[in-house]
Amino acid sequence: xxxxxxxxxxxxxxxxxxxxxxxxxxxxxxxxxxxxxxxxxxxxxxxxxxxxxxxxxxxxxxxxxxxxxxxxxxxxxxxxxxxxxxxxxxxxxxxxxxxxxxxxxxxxxxxxxxxxxxxxxxxxxxxxxxxxxxxxxxxxxxxxxxxxxxxxxxxxxxxxxxxxxxxxxxxxxxxxxxxxxxxxxxxxxxxxxxxxxxxxxxxxxxxxxxxxxxxxxxxxxxxxxxxxxxxxxxxxxxxxxxxxxxxxxxxxxxxxxxxxxxxxxxxxxxxxxxxxxxxxxxxxxxxxxx
Amino acid sequence: xxxxxxxxxxxxxxxxxxxxxxxxxxxxxxxxxxxxxxxxxxxxxxxxxxxxxxxxxxxxxxxxxxxxxxxxxxxxxxxxxxxxxxxxxxxxxxxxxxxxxxxxxxxxxxxxxxxxxxxxxxxxxxxxxxxxxxxxxxxxxxxxxxxxxxxxxxxxxxxxxxxxxxxxxxxxxxxxxxxxxxxxxxxxxxxxxxxxxxxxxxxxxxxxxxxxxxxxxxxxxxxxxxxxxxxxxxxxxxxxxxxxxxxxxxx
Amino acid sequence: xxxxxxxxxxxxxxxxxxxxxxxxxxxxxxxxxxxxxxxxxxxxxxxxxxxxxxxxxxxxxxxxxxxxxxxxxxxxxxxxxxxxxxxxxxxxxxxxxxxxxxxxxxxxxxxxxxxxxxxxxxxxxxxxxxxxxxxxxxxxxxxxxxxxxxxxxxxxxxxxxxxxxxxxxxxxxxxxxxxxxxxxxxxxxxxxxxxxxxxxxxxxxxxxxxxxxxxxxxxxxxxxxxxxxxxxxxxxxxxxxxxxxxxxxxxxxxxxxxxxxxxxxxxxxxxxxxxxxxxxxxxxxxxxxxxxxxxxxxxxxxxxxxxxxxxxxxxxxxxxxxxxxxxxxxxxxxxxxxxxxxxxxxxxxxxxxxxxxxxxx
Numbered sequence: 001x002x003x004x005x006x007x008x009x010x011x012x013x014x015x016x017x018x019x020x021x022x023x024x025x026x027x028x029x030x031x032x033x034x035x036x037x038x039x040x041x042x043x044x045x046x047x048x049x050x051x052x053x054x055x056x057x058x059x060x061x062x063x064x065x066x067x068x069x070x071x072x073x074x075x076x077x078x079x080x081x082x083x084x085x086x087x088x089x090x091x092x093x094x095x096x097x098x099x100x101x102x103x104x105x106x107x108x109x110x111x112x113x114x115x116x117x118x119x120x121x122x123x124x125x126x127x128x129x130x131x132x133x134x135x136x137x138x139x140x141x142x143x144x145x146x147x148x149x150x151x152x153x154x155x156x157x158x159x160x161x162x163x164x165x166x167x168x169x170x171x172x173x174x175x176x177x178x179x180x181x182x183x184x185x186x187x188x189x190x191x192x193x194x195x196x197x198x199x200x201x202x203x204x205x206x207x208x209x210x211x212x213x214x215x216x217x218x219x220x221x222x223x224x225x226x227x228x229x230x231x232x233x234x235x236x237x238x239x240x241x242x243x244x245x246x247x248x249x250x251x252x253x254x255x256x257x258x259x260x261x262x263x264x265x266x267x268x269x270x271x272x273x274x275x276x277x278x279x280x281x282x283x284x285x286x287x288x289x290x
Numbered sequence: 291x292x293x294x295x296x297x298x299x300x301x302x303x304x305x306x307x308x309x310x311x312x313x314x315x316x317x318x319x320x321x322x323x324x325x326x327x328x329x330x331x332x333x334x335x336x337x338x339x340x341x342x343x344x345x346x347x348x349x350x351x352x353x354x355x356x357x358x359x360x361x362x363x364x365x366x367x368x369x370x371x372x373x374x375x376x377x378x379x380x381x382x383x384x385x386x387x388x389x390x391x392x393x394x395x396x397x398x399x400x401x402x403x404x405x406x407x408x409x410x411x412x413x414x415x416x417x418x419x420x421x422x423x424x425x426x427x428x429x430x431x432x433x434x435x436x437x438x439x440x441x442x443x444x445x446x447x448x449x450x451x452x453x454x455x456x457x458x459x460x461x462x463x464x465x466x467x468x469x470x471x472x473x474x475x476x477x478x479x480x481x482x483x484x485x486x487x488x489x490x491x492x493x494x495x496x497x498x499x500x501x502x503x504x505x506x507x508x509x510x511x512x513x514x515x516x517x518x519x520x521x522x523x524x525x526x527x528x529x530x531x532x533x534x535x536x537x538x539x540x541x
Numbered sequence: 542x543x544x545x546x547x548x549x550x551x552x553x554x555x556x557x558x559x560x561x562x563x564x565x566x567x568x569x570x571x572x573x574x575x576x577x578x579x580x581x582x583x584x585x586x587x588x589x590x591x592x593x594x595x596x597x598x599x600x601x602x603x604x605x606x607x608x609x610x611x612x613x614x615x616x617x618x619x620x621x622x623x624x625x626x627x628x629x630x631x632x633x634x635x636x637x638x639x640x641x642x643x644x645x646x647x648x649x650x651x652x653x654x655x656x657x658x659x660x661x662x663x664x665x666x667x668x669x670x671x672x673x674x675x676x677x678x679x680x681x682x683x684x685x686x687x688x689x690x691x692x693x694x695x696x697x698x699x700x701x702x703x704x705x706x707x708x709x710x711x712x713x714x715x716x717x718x719x720x721x722x723x724x725x726x727x728x729x730x731x732x733x734x735x736x737x738x739x740x741x742x743x744x745x746x747x748x749x750x751x752x753x754x755x756x757x758x759x760x761x762x763x764x765x766x767x768x769x770x771x772x773x774x775x776x777x778x779x780x781x782x783x784x785x786x787x788x789x790x791x792x793x794x795x796x797x798x799x800x801x802x803x804x805x806x807x808x809x810x811x812x813x814x815x816x817x818x819x820x821x822x823x824x825x826x827x828x829x830x831x832x833x834x835x836x837x838x839x840x841x842x843x844x845x846x847x848x849x850x851x852x853x854x855x856x857x858x859x860x861x862x863x864x865x866x867x868x869x870x871x872x873x874x875x876x877x878x879x880x881x882x883x884x885x886x887x888x889x890x891x892x893x894x895x896x897x898x899x900x901x902x
Binding site: 378381397457 | 736740743747749752758
């Protein structure tokens, strides 16, 4: 029984981790058909926002849940205005330019804060939980809850707010939305900002576990990229289904044979998905979902 | 008796069927674009497929060229079953294909476009000779070094016809070869098609009646995904049903 | 195309220049430049391999470093186990090409689109990076070669094939690297001018049309991708030899980005572009030195963004158009530019224009 609980929690965390990392990228890809290769760096910036806040005596919860998403959201809006908006409809060029942006951010952060972690004061604010003789990380449980919360938040924003409605309309028929007097430009900006904020939140939440380094983005971007591409265009259904599938495969293989084969299994599963479903999972299934 | 049999067999061979479809049906979701099409083309024939918009001629054409795989039924070219084959397999049988939208290599020159077709089946030197000859035949000799992307619409159509010709096909499938052309250009295109017909059997999808009269040949009328009738242009245009569904709203 | 006198002349001039550089350079360079060049040349070769498949086949591979790293590891493993470095180089190239072919089979026969191709290849190289980092410990070994995790494994120096007692280190390695780059460059030129290469360009221009002519686009792309993989693997071998070590960092995002940057900066659709760009970036890196205010990531990132936004065709094509304009054909050039709009061209036919376009290609 204890074994089972530990197994289920680890499995759920692997899935939640992928979903959390990918969500911001999925919003931007699903709504705007833009793949932001600097997404990993946005998470990294979220982590830096948390560390700097703590170093300045700010409460860690405030730093993770408010400051990180707001800071990175603002940076996202800036990036959209200065770079992304010139490249709409040019998917490949956007990929390349955001890749450049990723290097640029790594370079900037290294110049400002140096190549090492700026603080060791960052530790997970929740201890472990005892399950019989085994213990599981309380912070991982918290992250699972936060992931579900983030998914619910995105659902709520897309489904029930005016911004969500306008955004969905604009993404499907930019010409019609413009004819109705909606400023497409503003909607794109807000959407990109929202996606960036979610990336900042994820980066902030993961910082206590993963650590903070200028180059940490590389560890995120591959996972996020592969989850979003495998999931397809539907933001929540795509991210959710891909995270469950890929996270499940990775974690089960990891628990059986160790992390090396887990990473390989994750890749193979993704390659097989893309080979069988070139438009991602939601290109074939749950097409009408959000 | 033996002699009569031999003659019979010879006649049969001359009338050999080169393209045949049986029960060809194509559905897209709930829409049926082609329903039970039985079609046969004899060697040396020039056949036009006509019909009002949405009659299923272009879908049928795409099933022949391998761009679509029919939902049911079969396609055979010279008795080889090509149902579901890839376009390059079909082209590899010696079939020249021109699609509805001009499909050319915009970044390459006229010469290179044609050369790529000739070179597939011939050595380098022979391919160059054929390219030069073909470029003249489609009257693009003066601009043979120009990038095809810079040419006018009619010229691009001829580049594509030149590519078809340079492949020395024995069967040619053309989808609206005169679309968007001026009257003058259309006349020359008709001339080219008759020339191709000297060495190859042809299927031409077209809805310009004057063009069809100019290239003559037999006509198959499509209507609502089925073959409505076959015959000469005169027979077809005299038929009351055809007039109702197709020509009717014109006159 | 095979019948362009101007291009022939340019190529011969380039060959003479390259051989002269090969003879003169290694003797005249100071130690640090020579040593730096030994590390820069593999990047040039990696850029060349991407320039070939992206520029001439339209295959946007973000993870060219996958083959780069695999080549390096293959060399090290073979050389450690058999002691024969010539066979190790061959093994590396073959393995790189074979891995590319296997990956390409999935991609091209699955009709995976551009963006997804980039995604898959990038993820492949990053997964290889993570996997190789975890191979520390005595249980991870192939034959006698320990893979060594983070620290990687030693790359035994190359030996002269006909005189296996002589090791190629220091200046001789520079000769070997530069020679390999030159040979590979001309091999690539030959490929792009062959029937195979022209068909690849045709497929890049219009895949449907190429298929309708009877060319199996998937097979041609697979072939080109495999050649690119083999070249990248050779680049990896040289890169490992340069530092006498093969580490997982060969697979990293920075190298993958550098390959892309070389092609973007040098220009898509040229082979010399990525090579020139590689030497340019080497020079840049050298002049930035070890100072802390501006680092290479920053510069590379800014370069990539700048070129995508402002000069998407890349340096070499831009310079070539500029030279054409300067050489007294300004009017004709403008006519060409206007003529490029389809539909209006018929009224602007002129022989000068034809010649210009030909020269521009």
